Amino acid sequence: MTNTQYILLALFCLFVFNGFSQTQIDTTKRVYVPLKTFKEKFKSKDSIGFFVDKHKDTLIRINNYEAPKGIAVPYEYKDSTFLQQYEKVAFKIKHKDSADTHTMKYWKDDIKIFFSERIPRNVVKNIMIFTNRIDSEVDSLHIYQVKHLEQSNYVIYTDKDYQYLNGLKHYKRSEAWTYWNHKNQIDRVYLRLYSPEIITEKLQSQMIKNLFFNTLGYFNLDNELGCENYLSNCYSADNKQLTTLDLEILKYHYSYGICKGTTRNTFREQHRQCKEALNKSNALSLFYHN
Incomplete structure (x- = not known):
């Protein structure tokens, strides 16, 4: 999987945040989602192929993908000690x-x-x-x-x-x-x-x-x-x-690479998903602040 491909996770924050610097991310490039996410969020007609990564996970390529409304901010990685x-x-x-x-x-x-x-x-x-x-x-x-x-x-x-x-x-x-x-x-x-x-x-x-x-x-x-x-x-x-x-x-x-207003359990689950995507496929996870 190349750096221009994205694994989409259910990381949609609740509110729009203004007044911060942001990097615009082109999500019109080749986009893949895990099979489980595809079944939950998409229909069969949305798929234009799939591949199996090195961890034996099936990833589905999305046709005519439209990014969610809101501002996309890359996940901010931090080590477990921090x-x-x-x-x-x-x-x-x-x-x-x-x-x-x-x-x-x-x-x-x-x-x-x-x-x-x-x-x-x-x-x-x-x-x-x-x-x-x-x-x-x-x-x-x-x-x-x-x-x-x-x-x-x-x-x-x-x-x-x-x-x-x-x-x-x-x-x-x-x-x-x-x-x-x-x-x-x-x-x-x-x-x-x-x-x-x-x-x-x-x-x-x-x-x-x-x-x-x-x-x-x-x-x-x-x-x-x-x-x-x-x-x-x-x-x-x-x-x-x-x-x-x-x-x-x-x-x-105050970073936008995390969701605001969550509980600790939600915070942990989001990080688990992001780190899993990063480790498995070197995939970039995005938080949508909407």
Whole structure:
């Protein structure tokens, strides 16, 4: 099978994503599908031949193939070690005996941050340097400050400010509450600092960074990661930095080479199919974001 042929898998994502660089893929060339997929998706008149690959699998060539509506993005390969780490932070367990997880969450809209007047200017400046780096490193994630509350979808304030979210006002710790829509897209966050536990501007900055990074994907924190990582379940005012691992996981979370808003089991099955196609026939799998 040549590199211009494609094994088509049932990898159709649910939503259209705008504002990201994309590679246009010519799917008018010779296209094959596994026999099982052909029986499920096509009729006998659609076939113009077949061949049996080296693994004894029958592949059916499709006549007058029309690509699904949406934007086709190639599957982004990652090794098993990285995927295991990604799964640990991206998918929240429903309960200890559950066979699957809640769906992963992500931002689709720009993140527009409003700071209350009690957040010191130096802290605001420090946070925006931090978010600007994330913005520059991660495609499809855009973050900036706004001056008015009504323009925002991300509010950062303290326990001494007006309490923008009633559910947080009695907390005796700094906390962030994340909201998302029915498409698993995060659309609003309230981040509240608890003054007694953060008495310096340095501590304020670090606490905001810790909570902010977590709300970029409603991530879990990992007990096994080094304390320097923002995805580590370890608080540090001095050692935290945007590590290579933090950025790689964030870039992957916002990659279009995977489907958004899935559970862990769906995520695993899609990767299994893509890797199987790659190993068997050196075939390129496509995700259609529609």
